[in-house]
Amino acid sequence: MSSIVLTNPIIWADIPDIDMIRVGDVFYMVSTSMHSMPGCPIMRSINLKDWEIVNYVFDTFEDNEAHNLANGKGIYGKGSWASSLRYHNGTFYVCFSSNDMQQFYIYRTEDIENGSWERSVINGLLHDPALLFDEDRVFVFSGNGNIYITELTADAAAIKPDGIRQLLLEGERDGIGLRIEGCHAYKLNGYYYLFFIDWPRTGHGRRRELCYRSKELLGPYEYKVILDDDLGYRNKGVAQGGIIDTPSGEWYAFLFQDHDAVGRIPCVLPMAWEDGWPVIGDGAKAPVSFAANLPESVSKPLVISDEFDYEENKLALNWQWNHNPDNSLWSLTARPGYLRLETGRIVDRVVLARNTLTQRTEGPACCGTTVLDLSHMKAGDHAGLVALQSEYGIVGIQAEDNGELYVVMGINRGDGGMETLEKLKYNGSRIHVKIDFDFRDSMDRAYFYYSADGTEWLSIGRPLQMKYTLDHFMGYRIGLFNYATRQSGGYVDFDYFRYTKTV
Structure with a gap:
């Protein structure tokens, strides 16, 4: 051996x-x-x-x-x-x-x-x-x-x-x-x-x-x-x-x-x-x-990229839902090659959003990106990526009453609700969003970006000073979310989730 x-x-x-x-x-x-x-x-x-x-x-x-x-x-x-x-x-x-x-x-x-x-x-x-x-x-x-x-x-x-x-x-x-x-x-x-x-x-x-x-x-x-x-x-x-x-x-x-x-x-x-x-x-x-004195082995990733190319509604084991999922409101087969998250119960914050799909983050640094099809959002819907802990940060899209879309970056304002740090009008039916996590040298910061084409990235909001808090008692996760603040029935299709880790 x-x-x-x-x-x-x-x-x-x-x-x-x-x-x-x-x-x-x-x-x-x-x-x-x-x-x-x-x-x-x-x-x-x-x-x-x-x-x-x-x-x-x-x-x-x-x-x-x-x-x-x-x-x-x-x-x-x-x-x-x-x-x-x-x-x-x-x-x-x-x-x-x-x-x-x-x-x-x-x-x-x-x-x-x-x-x-x-x-x-x-x-x-x-x-x-x-x-x-x-x-x-x-x-x-x-x-x-x-x-x-x-x-x-x-x-x-x-x-x-x-x-x-x-x-x-x-x-x-x-x-x-x-x-x-x-x-x-x-x-x-x-x-x-x-x-x-x-x-x-x-x-x-x-x-x-x-x-x-x-x-x-x-x-x-x-x-x-x-x-x-x-x-x-x-x-x-x-x-x-x-x-x-x-x-x-x-x-x-x-x-x-x-x-x-x-x-x-x-x-x-x-x-x-x-x-x-x-x-x-x-x-x-x-x-x-x-x-x-142990054998060599093939290293398999704990956190994975995913093109959502599944033949049945059964995710890879690397994924976990935040709390129990509502299995009637998500699908990998409704639109092949996409993860569909449909809104259900009305909530006002991401930490109460059901069917937020998560993976762990990893040190020393890592990055997750996704692209969303926004064509079927309803007024009041909010979808995107979250750095999930009690002191969360999000980057995503909000749909307004007049049909306009806004890209937003927000954080926990202190009571679980979201404080919007930056909000910009967005034209288009698809958006790429990204979160960079940096745990090196005890920085513990997350950075938020969006892009219309997945090539030219624009920073939004400000870096999140991540904190491990005992009310969640869990390290930061990256999650895909979609929730309704006014009416249910809208949905967002996530084309992929791509992940990289700094070695």
């Missing part, structure tokens, strides 16, 4: 709360998806470096006003959090809690790459769950600061009526801002290992990774800080995750790092064992790059 070089971040994009397993020679990863649908992406790799989206756990998991962006409600920053992925006796399991639903979800499939998932729902939250199969018993570790253990039935479908359900341990309080959470649980070589993050106020004052261990399931547990490092980036700690072994017996830690507006990005670090404790990096120092 040839040696490869792993460089952190392994993916410079928002893939937070990662959990990994290995089945044979293949690694699988799941992550938090919150308000993006389909959700809980399943990614595949043979070398921990090159990852491909191969499936989602669910298309949608609830059908209500908030999940459907109805009546001013939404699930920004909520939805599915901190999924745990495990494989046991031929079945794959994913579990997570949903803060908005106050419920715990468990999904099962025998085919992680192509199969559908059966779900069970348990009332109540199990915060940041870690699923552990221990011979013929099943446990979930969960909580923040105070960590609980809950025993499930053998099929992991319900809480075991006479099983263990109790406080397991309490994290340190003195000098700690965020107490232990984000559990990942393993049973290895006679020990139970629980991995957590915490965030002390003292010392470096950044997120760090801890490991608790015990030879008994119910403790007592001892712990060590096993990583307190920021990879040279703004004192942003690399933490929250677990461990994975390779077919050749090497061990790695998988964690993530807050990277401002682009989101929370995954990292992989070399790990060894000393006296039964995991030791990450070189003297607890995280390396940016290192050699790994």
Whole structure:
């Protein structure tokens, strides 16, 4: 087997709360998806470096006003959090809690790459769950600061009526801002290992990774800080995750790092064992790059260009909707070679617009462009491209009552509504729009452009200072949108989406 070089971040994009397993020679990863649908992406790799989206756990998991962006409600920053992925006796399991639903979800499939998932729902939250199969018993570790253990039935479908359900341990309080959470649980070589993050106020004052261990399931547990490092980036700690072994017996830690507006990005670090404790990096120092005894692989893009040349209404897995889509109001087949977005419910801002179709943004810089056919817009319609987060920015077209069209650039004015920064009359039935994202040197700025021909680009408005905010709790996405402010039934056809990434 040839040696490869792993460089952190392994993916410079928002893939937070990662959990990994290995089945044979293949690694699988799941992550938090919150308000993006389909959700809980399943990614595949043979070398921990090159990852491909191969499936989602669910298309949608609830059908209500908030999940459907109805009546001013939404699930920004909520939805599915901190999924745990495990494989046991031929079945794959994913579990997570949903803060908005106050419920715990468990999904099962025998085919992680192509199969559908059966779900069970348990009332109540199990915060940041870690699923552990221990011979013929099943446990979930969960909580923040105070960590609980809950025993499930053998099929992991319900809480075991006479099983263990109790406080397991309490994290340190003195000098700690965020107490232990984000559990990942393993049973290895006679020990139970629980991995957590915490965030002390003292010392470096950044997120760090801890490991608790015990030879008994119910403790007592001892712990060590096993990583307190920021990879040279703004004192942003690399933490929250677990461990994975390779077919050749090497061990790695998988964690993530807050990277401002682009989101929370995954990292992989070399790990060894000393006296039964995991030791990450070189003297607890995280390396940016290192050699790994893993095979070469073909790298497939996380974010793609798309000509919308489909034979059925089934998008590439790289796309996700902002909240649940209304499948009656979008089409890839109504006009072959185009994505059609038809307006439905009347709204007054892009963050309430249903059927906004998104992909992630990537560092260090990236750019997305599209072209819109405007022939069937109605008065009050607004369509274009959005840099989507709470502090959003848009470039697109507004249709007025008299049939005139205006190209506009706008931002969140502070209450979710849009402040128009520039508005120019536009003549023509097609328009090209573009957003450039720059995450280099902590700039975190987006730039907005339009063009009549796709060749001569004109800047509009001003650069957006992108900010990662906890109300959305997600890195910036680029999205195609069309919404109505006065009457429904208009539509816009997007000819393509083209994407480039700075390497």
